[in-house]
Amino acid sequence: QKEVEQDPGPLSVPEGAIVSLNCTYSNSAFQYFMWYRQYSRKGPELLMYTYSSGNKEDGRFTAQVDKSSKYISLFIRDSQPSDSATYLCPLSRPFSGGYNKLIFGAGTRLAVHP
Amino acid sequence: SQTIHQWPATLVQPVGSPLSLECTVEGTSNPNLYWYRQAAGRGLQLLFYSVGIGQISSEVPQNLSASRPQDRQFILSSKKLLLSDSGFYLCAWSEWTGHGYTFGSGTRLTVV
Numbered sequence: 001q002k003e004v005e006q007d008p009g010p011l012s013v014p015e016g017a018i019v020s021l022n023c024t025y026s027n028s029a030f031q032y033f034m035w036y037r038q039y040s041r042k043g044p045e046l047l048m049y050t051y052s053s054g055n056k057e058d059g060r061f062t063a064q065v066d067k068s069s070k071y072i073s074l075f076i077r078d079s080q081p082s083d084s085a086t087y088l089c090p091l092s093r094p095f096s097g098g099y100n101k102l103i104f105g106a107g108t109r110l111a112v113h114p
Numbered sequence: 115s116q117t118i119h120q121w122p123a124t125l126v127q128p129v130g131s132p133l134s135l136e137c138t139v140e141g142t143s144n145p146n147l148y149w150y151r152q153a154a155g156r157g158l159q160l161l162f163y164s165v166g167i168g169q170i171s172s173e174v175p176q177n178l179s180a181s182r183p184q185d186r187q188f189i190l191s192s193k194k195l196l197l198s199d200s201g202f203y204l205c206a207w208s209e210w211t212g213h214g215y216t217f218g219s220g221t222r223l224t225v226v
Contacts, residue, residue: 008155034214043120043204043217044158088157090215102215104157 003027004091004105012111019076021108023089026070032092032100033065035074037085038107044088048074079112086110116141120205120218127225133178133192135221137205140186145207147188148215149180152202164188200225 005024013019021035032051036044048063050056056063064073076083086109090102120137127133139145146165150158160173162180170180177196181189188205205218 004157036217041202041220041222043206043220046214046216049214090158101160101163102158104159106155106157 002105003103004089006089006105006108008106009109010111011108012113013079015079015081015112015114017079017112019074019079019083019110019112021074021076021087021089021110023072023091023105024070025072025091027091027093028067028070029093030091030103031094033063033072034090034092034102035061035063036088036090037083038088039085047087081112081114084110084112116207116216118205118207118216118218120221122221123219124222125224127195127223129197129225130194133190133195133199133223135190135203135205135223137188137190137218138186139188139207142186142207142209144185145209147182148206148208149188149190150204150206150217152204152220154201158204162190195225197225199223 003026034049035047037047038044048058050063053065053067060077062075086107088107090104092100092102094100117140148163149161151161152158162172164170164182167182167185178192203221206215208215
């Protein structure tokens with residue numbers, strides 16, 4: 001079983017729709033949760049970061065973490081064509097030396113059409 | 115502010131040729147440094163990480179090696195490239211805690 005699972009998509013939505021992107025994970029040792037956005041042929045960029053269960057909002061983006069279900073979500077309100085990208089949900093867990101390691105899933109490709 | 119530079123952006127190399135990709139970070143000291151590879155349609159795979167000069171840890175056995183000759187410089191190398199080394203290579207840095215990685219713009223390597 002992969003440590004982090006995402007539906008690869010593609011997910012295609014019309015402009016203005018509410019988008020829901022989801023990840024599940026298997027290891028309860030994960031402590032920190034992030035969402036990255038990666039445009040085609042570019043490096044990933046950090047969107048949001050949280051370490052607790054519950055919701056965290058930043059503009060049109062809301063990250064939701066449910067540690068009991070090992071389930072995390074990213075909601076995008078009023079989606080725009082510029083949101084078209086691959087969304088990654090790496091999870092962070094401790095590894096040897098006291099440092100944290102990011103474990104990535106395959107990412108979900110989102111296409112927002114005008 | 116901190117910036118990360120990675121080059122070249124694209125590279126086409128013949129099988130059996132050597133490889134050297136360079137990554138530098140500015141605006142911070144003693145960062146953790148990472149090399150990832152991303153195959154088409156797949157997630158990021160951690161190849162190497164470094165917590166200090168000369169300290170390199172390898173995550174997976176492979177045809178590649180990494181070096182950190184200076185605090186903010188990280189180099190990915192190979193003596194002889196294989197077709198399977200093709201992919202998108204990303205350098206990243208983080209503070210010592212390892213949270214919130216910042217990625218470079220990536221190098222698309224095609225081995226022909």
